[in-house]
Amino acid sequence: MTEWAAPVDDVGLVPFGRGFERGLDARSLCTRGVQLETLAGLGLPVGAGLTIPVPNVPGFTSPDRAKAAMNLLETISGRQISSTTDTGGLVLLRLSASAPVEAAGLPPDLVCLGLKRSVIPDGLGARARTSLGAAWWKAASFIAEHALGVPGDELGMLDIDHPDPVERIEPFKRLCEEHGSAPFPTKRSQQVAAGAQAMIERWNSPRAARARRKQNLPADLPLALHLETVIVTEHDDEGHGYATSRNAETGAFEPNGRFRHGFRLSGERQLEGHPLDALPGGVEMLTGVLAELEGRLGSVVTVDFEFGPDGLALVGLEEQRRPSARVATSLAVDLVIRGINDEQRAVASTDPVHVVELLHPQPRLSGDEVALVSGLGASPGAAVGRIALDSETAVEMAERGDPVILVMSETTPGDLPGMMAAAGILTANGGSASHAAVVARGMGRPAICGASGLRMDTQARTLAAGTHVLSEGDVISIDGASGVAYVGELTIARPSPSPSLTTLLSWADDGRRLGVRANADNAVDATAAVDNGAEGIGLCRTEHMFLGDRLPFVRAVLLSHDGDAEERALAELARAQREDFRELLAAIGDRPVTVRLLDAPMHEFLPTSADELDDEHQARMLEHLHEENPMLGVRGVRLALMHEGLYPAQVEGLFQAWVDVVSADEGRPQLEVMVPLVSIPDELVMTLRLIRRVNQEVSSRTGMLIPFSIGTMVETPRAALMADRLAQWAEFLSFGTNDLTQLTYGFSRDDVERRMLGTYLEKGLLTASPFAELDPDGVGALIETAVARGRSVRPDIKLGICGEHGGDPSSIALCERLGLDYVSASPSRIPVARLAAAHARTGRSPAEAVS
Amino acid sequence: MxxxxxxxxxxxxxxxxxxxxxxxxxxxxxxxxxxxxxxxxxxxxxxxxxxxxxxxxxxxxRLPDDAPERERIMATFHRFLPVNRQLRDLCTAWQVRPDGSANDHSDENYDADIRDRLDDIDDAVGPLLKRFAEDIPSMGAYRPRLTEALANLDEGDDAWLASPLIDSYHTVWMHLHQELLLTIGMSRKEDEELEERLVAGGGA
Incomplete structure (x- = not known):
């Protein structure tokens, strides 16, 4: 216990708000004591009570000490325990416990101690008597079980057999005499002392020990106790409630909460009750309190309060440790606006990964969609599918390959097969704790529950809502976050950043050095990337442009034995590429675009069956082209040097598209042509010659100079080590960290992730997947070498990474340390990358910013 | 039939x-x-x-309407439903944090608190199962199944609290609830309405 012992020998009993001045801190006052110190320190009214600090808790199991505490409490509160107030309330005691740090497994509050001879007085109204009976039973049975050793099951049976707590009192006393180590105490001070004893026993029980273990807290973490008055009442002007500073939906500062009449039955916050605007005396004071606390503590806060004829008293304070991303970003921005925090600290306090939450896919609403019905958003996410009205139909429809939305009045365990088969679930009854909601969340399926406007006709196989009548098999869309279902198929997409996130991101942009670009292969992705703040495209893959209806042309190039046919196929490819690039370049405007020439392994383009072949020559070619290891075979620049028409056809399309876009005044994109899989510098030199030739041809044909820069991917260890030689020709290097990781470790990603990674992580051989977090030691060292060698030849060479690592905060931090110029991430990760780049620059993580 | x-x-x-x-x-x-x-x-x-x-x-x-034990079973069932609500709320809290975001189980304090509260629910359902089993012997089988789910949960696999795909605590609880409903012949809708009334303190 020494670690937690208070620095003072005898600190006695500490009235709420008087601990700091006595030199006490969280180690002896514990969390609840500190909360009340904080509130009282701000000059706010706090309830009447006192803390029994950690060193004095063991002694508090003596009735004499308990009596002394009760006397002191009577002095502080000005009320006699067990007396009746002017409004007819009964003054009793609440004993609660807290630990030096926030901890689960604490004993429950014991409310309504101090009842004389355990008799519920006749003078109270019926409502107060019922509440008092329930509270007394909770406290008395807890004391009986933990201080007197009465078996819990016996107490449970007594509870079942005597539903009325008042009728339970006498058999309870007999039970204690029969099974307990002592009769249930009759004197009030003995009850309080026994309550303290029970709390200590429970805190030392295996159950509480398990809770501490689960939180990695010390096994000997001590307790402080807190003794307060509680007034058992049913007067309309008396009650209790809680108020939270922010709207959980929007994140805006908007005090909200609930209150109830009567007294607090337990330490747990009761979430139901009247909204705060109906609070007697209004919410102005609470609003002021919450604003003050947010400013002082820098976090979203919730206060617990009691109100009565004497006004409002604060009895609890909670700082929200993990506000939702929406709330956290709003708070961060507001604190800057109020002048309490500065912009870069606000950026540092925002967790980049957390921001992803704000960008979860949801239906893209245009305003034209038809809402079918609304209910409770019970499991987040969005889904589109055909209506199935029972589990069996859902299974059948899903087996046919149709996405299904299971629509039912409510679900039972029997509907599990259908729920598993469905893409989403919609029920007419039930709330967020209904079977459908719990199971849907358990399976990660979007769900709306309690859409009470739904009427199902299981005979006609139709459903009706308002004026809509739909049949089983019709398509609907559901949004499990907003709780709205729509008729027909909606596009599911990621939302744009909220106003406060936009503000935070602009501050992040001010604080970062690393550029942030996007990986985008088409106009839609490019537009999304620009909307999310990308400064350009760091990786435009061209592989998909060779699939679909272009596949025959590629095959003609690869398999052809006829020069003319190959020529025609290449011309077709160039024409098709021009269209592809045209839209993409228009979307990106004046920004830079790095276009990576074809990098896919050859087998992706080859026929898999003989049926797809034109003639015997092709069959022989196909056999000839078979590769044992396509990822390390004739791929990237190697393929292009074997088929020298391929890259020229691609850049022909690209340069033509640039001319089209510039001529149409749709922007002036900065073209960067990137050659993949180079490991021999001359591969780059030869390719560069081909590209330059085409550039000149298109220029002279169109009469426009087409500026472009040339660069290469660094995907092989050899390329990294030869960076100085590459830099003689390359104006930029982009690290393809996926391949570079594979080739540095000698890992085949798919195989390793499927079969080995889990075991390696478990054994501690790896602390993270090197494909998710860039390896700083091996791959990082190669990049570091390449950076130094590249810059030694060409000091202004542009250096970046593309691939999934570009959106991972720890990898971005490594890129900052390595001195790269930019990262390129998928469009949806751009906000994450912008924040992470700012964090990487300042070297500050969210956790450090808070402390 | x-x-x-x-x-x-x-x-x-x-x-x-x-x-x-x-x-x-x-x-x-x-x-x-x-x-x-x-x-x-x-x-x-x-x-x-x-x-x-x-x-x-x-x-x-299904028990006949005039079965002598029906009244006793119903009385116990009335005590069961508020505990049932606590379990459902607890499973919700396990999956969804109070602000509506998914519980990603990275907050040890939050998860430990939920696990701790599950003991209160388990303590409360024990005597109820004993009472039920006096009239419906098959109910006796649920005690060990719940205990097993708890043991598995405490071994460290979180799925044993609420996963619908295994005999988690929630799954076993749903089974026992379903068997009770079939025994007393109550629809799920009636059951939910009754639970709502009992929790709101309105009695049956």
Whole structure:
């Protein structure tokens, strides 16, 4: 216990708000004591009570000490325990416990101690008597079980057999005499002392020990106790409630909460009750309190309060440790606006990964969609599918390959097969704790529950809502976050950043050095990337442009034995590429675009069956082209040097598209042509010659100079080590960290992730997947070498990474340390990358910013 | 359904399947016989009761309205429903944090608190199961199943709290609740309404 012992020998009993001045801190006052110190320190009214600090808790199991505490409490509160107030309330005691740090497994509050001879007085109204009976039973049975050793099951049976707590009192006393180590105490001070004893026993029980273990807290973490008055009442002007500073939906500062009449039955916050605007005396004071606390503590806060004829008293304070991303970003921005925090600290306090939450896919609403019905958003996410009205139909429809939305009045365990088969679930009854909601969340399926406007006709196989009548098999869309279902198929997409996130991101942009670009292969992705703040495209893959209806042309190039046919196929490819690039370049405007020439392994383009072949020559070619290891075979620049028409056809399309876009005044994109899989510098030199030739041809044909820069991917260890030689020709290097990781470790990603990674992580051989977090030691060292060698030849060479690592905060931090110029991430990760780049620059993580 | 005569083994298998809703894996012999009798549907690796099977189990389990033990069972059931609500709320809290975001289980304090509160619920349901079992012997089987789920949970696999795909605490609880409803002959809608009234403090 020494670690937690208070620095003072005898600190006695500490009235709420008087601990700091006595030199006490969280180690002896514990969390609840500190909360009340904080509130009282701000000059706010706090309830009447006192803390029994950690060193004095063991002694508090003596009735004499308990009596002394009760006397002191009577002095502080000005009320006699067990007396009746002017409004007819009964003054009793609440004993609660807290630990030096926030901890689960604490004993429950014991409310309504101090009842004389355990008799519920006749003078109270019926409502107060019922509440008092329930509270007394909770406290008395807890004391009986933990201080007197009465078996819990016996107490449970007594509870079942005597539903009325008042009728339970006498058999309870007999039970204690029969099974307990002592009769249930009759004197009030003995009850309080026994309550303290029970709390200590429970805190030392295996159950509480398990809770501490689960939180990695010390096994000997001590307790402080807190003794307060509680007034058992049913007067309309008396009650209790809680108020939270922010709207959980929007994140805006908007005090909200609930209150109830009567007294607090337990330490747990009761979430139901009247909204705060109906609070007697209004919410102005609470609003002021919450604003003050947010400013002082820098976090979203919730206060617990009691109100009565004497006004409002604060009895609890909670700082929200993990506000939702929406709330956290709003708070961060507001604190800057109020002048309490500065912009870069606000950026540092925002967790980049957390921001992803704000960008979860949801239906893209245009305003034209038809809402079918609304209910409770019970499991987040969005889904589109055909209506199935029972589990069996859902299974059948899903087996046919149709996405299904299971629509039912409510679900039972029997509907599990259908729920598993469905893409989403919609029920007419039930709330967020209904079977459908719990199971849907358990399976990660979007769900709306309690859409009470739904009427199902299981005979006609139709459903009706308002004026809509739909049949089983019709398509609907559901949004499990907003709780709205729509008729027909909606596009599911990621939302744009909220106003406060936009503000935070602009501050992040001010604080970062690393550029942030996007990986985008088409106009839609490019537009999304620009909307999310990308400064350009760091990786435009061209592989998909060779699939679909272009596949025959590629095959003609690869398999052809006829020069003319190959020529025609290449011309077709160039024409098709021009269209592809045209839209993409228009979307990106004046920004830079790095276009990576074809990098896919050859087998992706080859026929898999003989049926797809034109003639015997092709069959022989196909056999000839078979590769044992396509990822390390004739791929990237190697393929292009074997088929020298391929890259020229691609850049022909690209340069033509640039001319089209510039001529149409749709922007002036900065073209960067990137050659993949180079490991021999001359591969780059030869390719560069081909590209330059085409550039000149298109220029002279169109009469426009087409500026472009040339660069290469660094995907092989050899390329990294030869960076100085590459830099003689390359104006930029982009690290393809996926391949570079594979080739540095000698890992085949798919195989390793499927079969080995889990075991390696478990054994501690790896602390993270090197494909998710860039390896700083091996791959990082190669990049570091390449950076130094590249810059030694060409000091202004542009250096970046593309691939999934570009959106991972720890990898971005490594890129900052390595001195790269930019990262390129998928469009949806751009906000994450912008924040992470700012964090990487300042070297500050969210956790450090808070402390 | 009076014509269908089942062996004890078949009846136990059918009741179990109806209470569970479905089963996975190779059909046992009893299950195959039930499938042949049209009471079970075998779909690949999934077994489900047919409507006829569900109806038969309903009639097998349902207590007559004038059964002498009905009143006692209903009284205990009234005590069960508020605990049932606590369990459902706890499972919700396990999956969704109070602000509506998914619980990603990275907050040890939050998860430890939920696990701790589960003990209160488990303590409360123990005596109720004992009482039920005095009149419905099969209810006695749920105590060890719940205890097993708790033990698995404490081994460190979080799925044992609320995963619908295994015999988690929530799954076993749903089974026991379903068996109770079939026994007293109450629809889920009536059950939810009654629970709502009891929780709101309105009595039955």
């Amino acid at each position: 009076g014509e269908v005569a089942l062996t004890d083994e078949q009846q136990a298998a059918l009741v179990s399947l109806v209470v569970r809703g479905m089963a996975r894996g190779q059909a046992t012999q009893a299950q195959q016989e039930l499938a042949d009798a049209g009471l079970i549907l075998v779909k690949g690796p999934v077994l489900m009761p047919t409507p006829a099977g569900t109806e038969l189990v309903g009639s097998l389990l």
